[in-house]
Amino acid sequence: MMRRGLSYRSLMIITLFIGLFLLPFGVSYYILHILVMIGLWGMLILGLNLVGSMGYISICHGAFYGIGAYVASLLTLKTDMPFALNLIGGSASAGIASLLIGYPAFRVRGHYFAIITLAFGLIISLVFHNWSDVTNGDRGLSDIMGPIMDPMHYYYFTVFIVLAVILVTHKILYSRFGRKLRAIRSDENLAEQIGVKTFQTKLLAFLMSAVIAGLAGGMMAHYTNYIHPDLFSFANSFSMVMGMIVGGIGTTSGALSGGGVAIGLPEILRFTADARYIVMGIVLVLVMLFMPSGIAGTFYLYGREKKGPEGC
Amino acid sequence: MLTVRRLTKHFGGVVAVEDLSFTLAAGEILGLIGPNGAGKSTIFNLLTGLYRPDRGEILLNNENIIGLPVHQYARRGIGRTFQATRLFFTSSVAENIQVGCEVFHKKMTGQYIDEVLDLMNLSERIEKPVEQLTSAEQRRLMIALAMCASPKILLLDEPTAGMIAEEVSETLEMIQAIRNRGTSILFIEHNMRAVMNTCDRVIVINSGKLIAEGTPVKVRQNPDVIEAYLGKSDFHDA
Numbered sequence: 001m002m003r004r005g006l007s008y009r010s011l012m013i014i015t016l017f018i019g020l021f022l023l024p025f026g027v028s029y030y031i032l033h034i035l036v037m038i039g040l041w042g043m044l045i046l047g048l049n050l051v052g053s054m055g056y057i058s059i060c061h062g063a064f065y066g067i068g069a070y071v072a073s074l075l076t077l078k079t080d081m082p083f084a085l086n087l088i089g090g091s092a093s094a095g096i097a098s099l100l101i102g103y104p105a106f107r108v109r110g111h112y113f114a115i116i117t118l119a120f121g122l123i124i125s126l127v128f129h130n131w132s133d134v135t136n137g138d139r140g141l142s143d144i145m146g147p148i149m150d151p152m153h154y155y156y157f158t159v160f161i162v163l164a165v166i167l168v169t170h171k172i173l174y175s176r177f178g179r180k181l182r183a184i185r186s187d188e189n190l191a192e193q194i195g196v197k198t199f200q201t202k203l204l205a206f207l208m209s210a211v212i213a214g215l216a217g218g219m220m221a222h223y224t225n226y227i228h229p230d231l232f233s234f235a236n237s238f239s240m241v242m243g244m245i246v247g248g249i250g251t252t253s254g255a256l257s258g259g260g261v262a263i264g265l266p267e268i269l270r271f272t273a274d275a276r277y278i279v280m281g282i283v284l285v286l287v288m289l290f291m292p293s294g295i296a297g298t299f300y301l302y303g304r305e306k307k308g309p310e311g312c
Numbered sequence: 313m314l315t316v317r318r319l320t321k322h323f324g325g326v327v328a329v330e331d332l333s334f335t336l337a338a339g340e341i342l343g344l345i346g347p348n349g350a351g352k353s354t355i356f357n358l359l360t361g362l363y364r365p366d367r368g369e370i371l372l373n374n375e376n377i378i379g380l381p382v383h384q385y386a387r388r389g390i391g392r393t394f395q396a397t398r399l400f401f402t403s404s405v406a407e408n409i410q411v412g413c414e415v416f417h418k419k420m421t422g423q424y425i426d427e428v429l430d431l432m433n434l435s436e437r438i439e440k441p442v443e444q445l446t447s448a449e450q451r452r453l454m455i456a457l458a459m460c461a462s463p464k465i466l467l468l469d470e471p472t473a474g475m476i477a478e479e480v481s482e483t484l485e486m487i488q489a490i491r492n493r494g495t496s497i498l499f500i501e502h503n504m505r506a507v508m509n510t511c512d513r514v515i516v517i518n519s520g521k522l523i524a525e526g527t528p529v530k531v532r533q534n535p536d537v538i539e540a541y542l543g544k545s546d547f548h549d550a
Contacts, residue, residue, distance in 0.1 A: 194412045
């Protein structure tokens with residue numbers, strides 16, 4: 001039974017790899033661009049999932065995405081540091097920012113935490129707009145050239161990094177640390193009472209999540225070669241949360257499908273201009289009403305139901 | 313082992329605990345009884361750091377533990393259960409115990425998990441989601457979760473609440489087994505028969521104040537206790 005299960009899993013993984021390898025062939029650059037952006041947003045939501053897994057909602061991941069993008073871009077534009085170090089610099093800066101905001105924010109819980117992160121996101125957005133000497137204000141930063149300029153190569157680079165992030169976040173979610181996160185989501189007071197250092201655990205999850213967002217930001221900047229403050233606005237932070245909820249909180253497949261919805265849906269609805277935000281809002285409401293566990297959660301529950309009760 | 317001196321807690325104008333002093337010796341089962349609203353659960357919340365007392369001292373092995381972060385109480389060896397069942401309801405029995413045991417037993421976690429589940433007779437239910445357990449099993453799982461820290465002191469808040477007679481006897485045997493491992497137990501219970509048959513000593517509080525202390529036999533004859541419990545037939549019947 002186990003041998004059959006393992007071979008089926010291996011087959012799925014091999015098919016997935018072949019699929020990912022062949023996907024860019026025969027598609028337009030536009031589709032390729034969408035695929036890269038879905039990958040980057042998948043990363044963002046995979047990171048955000050670490051915070052979501054402990055029952056917290058962060059509305060400032062757009063800011064971490066932006067900090068990563070700006071710092072990595074500035075390092076590329078102003079220094080001769082290698083590309084990898086620029087990305088690491090962007091990630092690390094987002095991580096440091098997460099500690100600065102997380103330390104006071106995790107003194108409170110639930111909605112209060114979400115409101116503090118919202119405020120932080122708005123402040124950082126204002127900094128991007130107004131600290132013109134560094135960020136070049138509303139004109140943004142351009143000519144951010146990395147070593148990978150071909151879109152197809154960037155697609156493979158993104159796939160590689162996304163798979164690495166999937167592996168890392170999956171390991172985290174199913175480790176001792178992940179169990180602590182789920183315990184915090186289930187009953188934070190009880191977790192604390194049985195000895196879990198809840199504050200440190202939450203801060204570490206927030207830090208890891210911001211580092212991933214910062215990496216995605218740096219990658220996005222070197223992919224599009226141009227960034228401006230509106231890419232990291234409150235609306236984007238909100239879209240990430242929406243993607244996480246629609247995909248299914250705490251699951252890898254949910255994060256990727258959430259990334260697909262957050263990037264793909266506005267593209268599909270582009271012909272409706274600004275009305276697409278109304279449609280996206282309706283989608284969110286419908287998912288919360290009829291699929292409260294998100295896309296991945298609903299498929300999981302459906303699969304379990306089909307399998308029948310335990311022991312059958 | 314545990315010494316409480318002149319512990320006082322007010323909520324606004326309401327006196328929850330007033331000038332309370334008692335001790336809990338190593339390996340002792342101490343009953344904490346009193347009418348509803350007497351302040352019993354508040355005492356547990358004070359002893360585990362959820363509330364900070366207005367006055368007084370809580371000494372664990374002669375060290376004052378007031379003001380420590382809540383997670384440190386478990387790490388210092390104080391485990392507890394709650395009056396209402398509190399567990400990680402979205403997880404399985406295994407994951408509940410795993411979270412608790414992993415905090416304290418970095419190595420040999422599996423062995424300790426088995427030991428705790430055996431102790432509380434839950435080994436057969438390990439893969440079950442918590443929601444599928446009976447109410448009695450959930451309360452025993454709550455004790456198992458508290459036992460994950462290998463506590464020196466276990467605070468049990470109505471561990472037999474909602475159980476039928478057979479389940480009560482089984483749970484009391486388990487509590488005795490926990491004591492036999494060297495754990496001291498402070499035990500809130502409304503089932504007077506359970507208190508009188510299980511505890512080495514009993515303290516009685518009313519309106520946050522200590523009104524009697526001694527062996528179960530001595531306490532049940534105390535006129536102040538009888539007055540506080542007037543009308544409680546189970547107290548006389550115990």
